[in-house]
Amino acid sequence: MVGLPVYVMLGASVRTKPDYTAGGPMSLPGTFGFGAFTRDFSSGFGRYFLNTAVVTASVVAIVLLLVPPLAFAIVRNRGRATSGVFRLFLLGLAVPAQAVIVPMFYLISKAGLYDNLIGVILPTAAFCLPVCALILTGTMRDIGGELFEAMAIDGADTRRVFFQLVLPLSKGGLSTIVVFSALQAWNGFLFPLVLTQSESSKVLTLGLYNFQTQYGTDIPALLAAVVLSTVPVLLVYLFARRALVQGLMGVGGK
Numbered sequence: 001m002v003g004l005p006v007y008v009m010l011g012a013s014v015r016t017k018p019d020y021t022a023g024g025p026m027s028l029p030g031t032f033g034f035g036a037f038t039r040d041f042s043s044g045f046g047r048y049f050l051n052t053a054v055v056t057a058s059v060v061a062i063v064l065l066l067v068p069p070l071a072f073a074i075v076r077n078r079g080r081a082t083s084g085v086f087r088l089f090l091l092g093l094a095v096p097a098q099a100v101i102v103p104m105f106y107l108i109s110k111a112g113l114y115d116n117l118i119g120v121i122l123p124t125a126a127f128c129l130p131v132c133a134l135i136l137t138g139t140m141r142d143i144g145g146e147l148f149e150a151m152a153i154d155g156a157d158t159r160r161v162f163f164q165l166v167l168p169l170s171k172g173g174l175s176t177i178v179v180f181s182a183l184q185a186w187n188g189f190l191f192p193l194v195l196t197q198s199e200s201s202k203v204l205t206l207g208l209y210n211f212q213t214q215y216g217t218d219i220p221a222l223l224a225a226v227v228l229s230t231v232p233v234l235l236v237y238l239f240a241r242r243a244l245v246q247g248l249m250g251v252g253g254k
Contacts, residue, residue, distance in 0.1 A: 013037070013224035020220050036224035044199065045225055048207030052186060053232075055121055055203060059185035060178055062125040063132050067177060068170070071136040072162055076148075086137070092130035097123075097190055108195050119195045120203070124185050132177035139173025140166060175240045186233055204229045 008025045013036050015029045023030060074086045097104075104123055105114075113119030143166065151161045167174070189205040196202060204225070211222040 009223045009227060012220050013227050015220050017218065017220055025219075036218075036220035037228070039218065039221045040225045040228065043211070043221070044202075044207060045204075045228065047200070048202050048204045049228070051117060051201065052203040052205075052229075055117055055124065055188070055192075056182050056185040058117075058121045059125045059128060060181050062121070063128055063177055063181040064174070067129060067132045067136050068167065068174070069162070070133055071140050071173075072166055074133070074137050075140045086133070089130045089133045092127070093134070097127055101190060101194055104191075105194055114195060115197045115201050117196075117201060120188070120191050120201075121185075123191050123195070124188050125181070128177075128181040128184050132181060135176050135180070136170065136173040139170050139176075143169050179236060179240050182236055183233060186229075 011029055012020055012025060014032050014034065015023075016031050016033055016035060019030045070085075070089075074082055108114055108119040108123070111119075113122070147165060147169075148161065151165055156164070187205065188203070192201075192203045192206050196206070208222060208225055208229075211218045211225065
């Protein structure tokens with residue numbers, strides 16, 4: 001079930017267009033070549049890849065900057081205001097992006113961020129925050145209270161507790177939110193489709209349309225672009241898969 005689609009994707013990416021048309025997707029490649037990859041980069045794949053990388057890195061940076069302090073405040077502060085903020089974030093889980101795309105378009109346009117990567121980065125990061133806050137809050141709650149008491153007896157202030165105790169013991173949750181937000185940003189389609197227009201602002205998910213025209217589809221080039229676009233996400237998952245599973249199971253802090 002997994003190997004067959006991978007074989008079709010990899011096999012088509014190293015075949016010529018006549019060979020693919022004559023043999024079909026399931027046949028063995030008659031000729032090997034990297035012409036499909038060359039056509040990708042001549043069609044602007046490098047620019048799309050760079051734009052996607054900028055969006056992904058920015059979204060991950062925003063999530064890592066905002067979510068850990070938020071989760072720490074939620075866990076350590078039992079006040080009514082903090083609980084209200086947490087409930088407000090959880091409310092974001094029930095709001096799909098499709099339901100707010102029209103006001104989002106209006107807001108981004110009024111802010112002068114239309115057809116700009118910043119106009120894609122901000123809403124993408126905003127829709128990642130609720131899930132990431134929920135995951136990291138669950139991770140930090142697994143940290144034993146006796147550890148906080150020991151740090152307090154040692155005279156540690158809040159900043160020291162956060163950086164020397166909470167963050168090191170939350171590596172599983174941090175890895176989870178990094179992978180989750182990176183996947184959401186890398187595979188994002190709706191926001192780039194609605195909030196960008198020019199070629200210079202296109203990302204990979206929109207750039208794949210370049211291989212589909214009214215006269216046909218360059219399938220080898222399209223699948224070669226898919227192969228190239230999946231490599232970064234696959235590498236991130238391979239290095240963080242154990243922490244990702246632990247974070248989703250809610251035992252990242254143990």
